[in-house]
Each structure stands twice: as structure tokens, then as C-alpha cells.
Amino acid sequence: MADKDSVKHFPVSWEELHRHAKALAWRMAEKGPWQGIVAVTRGGLVPAAIIARELDIRLIDTVCISSYDHQNQREARVLKGFDGDGEGWLIIDDLVDTGKTATVLRKMIPKAHFATIYAKPAGRPLVDTFITEVSQDTWIYFPWDVELQFTQPIAQQRGGL
Numbered sequence: 001m002a003d004k005d006s007v008k009h010f011p012v013s014w015e016e017l018h019r020h021a022k023a024l025a026w027r028m029a030e031k032g033p034w035q036g037i038v039a040v041t042r043g044g045l046v047p048a049a050i051i052a053r054e055l056d057i058r059l060i061d062t063v064c065i066s067s068y069d070h071q072n073q074r075e076a077r078v079l080k081g082f083d084g085d086g087e088g089w090l091i092i093d094d095l096v097d098t099g100k101t102a103t104v105l106r107k108m109i110p111k112a113h114f115a116t117i118y119a120k121p122a123g124r125p126l127v128d129t130f131i132t133e134v135s136q137d138t139w140i141y142f143p144w145d146v147e148l149q150f151t152q153p154i155a156q157q158r159g160g161l
């Protein structure tokens with residue numbers, strides 16, 4: 001699991017996220033039609049909205065799972081599940097990291113197609129479709145979690161060149 005000691009940061013802008021979500025929508029358009037979308041809260045909500053718009057899907061359900069307190073992983077807590085085996089449904093989450101959330105989803109909704117925008121190697125085998133892979137020691141920063149702020153020039157960060 002990438003955690004707060006991770007060395008690599010992967011900040012994603014709104015524009016990049018929109019572009020990657022649309023790339024996922026193109027891939028999913030080829031594999032449809034879909035009965036509906038299951039958005040995995042909360043990270044899957046924004047990608048699911050973009051994909052629902054592109055694929056003209058109006059039926060959207062949620063599965064509510066929480067497994068991180070900020071960057072610290074704990075037991076996955078299912079706050080709301082899904083009825084049915086998921087045949088014809090598309091599950092959307094923002095990313096797979098360790099694959100813990102994906103494992104819960106697979107067991108809960110075995111026949112759905114599971115798609116994420118980003119995947120790290122440990123979770124990758126559990127996703128049917130993803131757009132971009134990042135290394136396991138990378139933390140992805142989503143646009144809804146960050147704000148623009150001043151950052152030290154590299155020379156100062158390195159203590160003067």
C-alpha cells in the first residue's frame with residue numbers, strides 16, 4: 001500500500017481527471033450496453049458522473065465503502081451494499097491500490113464489470129478495465145482533495161544548490 005511515507009506524488013488536475021474519465025467512457029462504450037452504473041463512494045462519484053454523461057446512463061446506484069483515514073488504511077467498512085449479482089452493471093471507482101476495496105466489491109457484485117481510472121500493481125489483477133497505471137509507492141492526489149498553494153523552489157527544498 002502506498003502510504004504517507006511514499007516518495008512519489010501524482011497530482012491530478014480536474015482537466016486530466018476529465019480526460020482520463022472520458023478515455024474510460026470510450027472503452028466502456030465498446031463493452032456496453034450497460035444496465036446502470038454502481039459508483040463506489042466517494043472516490044468513484046465524480047468519475048461515475050462523467051461516464052454516465054458520456055454513455056447516457058441515468059440509472060446510478062452506489063456502494064458505500066470506506067477503508068482509509070486520510071492515507072492510513074484500516075479494515076474496509078461497508079456502509080451500503082448492492083442487491084443482485086451485477087449482471088450488465090458497470091462498477092466505477094477512482095482507483096485500485098492494495099485491492100482490498102476491489103476484493104469486497106468482487107465478492108458483493110460478482111458479475112459486474114469493474115473499472116477504475118487508475119491502478120497500482122497490487123490491485124491491477126482485480127480490475128477489468130483501467131486507464132493509467134502508477135507504481136505502488138505513488139500516492140495519487142485527486143483535485144477534490146487538494147488546493148493550489150505556494151511551493152518552495154527545488155533549490156530551497158534541497159537546502160541550496
Ligand SMILES: O=P(O)(O)OC[C@H]1O[C@H](OP(=O)(O)OP(=O)(O)O)[C@H](O)[C@@H]1O
Nearest residue numbers: 041042043066067068097098099100101
Ligand atoms: O485498493 P484499496 O487499497 O482498497 O484502495 C482503493 C480505495 O481507497 C480509496 O477509497 P477510500 O476508502 O479512501 O474512501 P473514499 O473513496 O471515500 O475516499 C479509493 O477511492 C478506493 O476506493
Ligand SMILES: O=c1[nH]c(=O)c2nc[nH]c2[nH]1
Nearest residue numbers: 068097138139140141142
Ligand atoms: O487519494 C487517494 N490516493 C491514493 O493513491 C489512494 N490509495 C488508496 N486510497 C487512495 N486515495
Ligand SMILES: [Mg+2]
Nearest residue numbers: 041042043044
Ligand atoms: Mg474509495
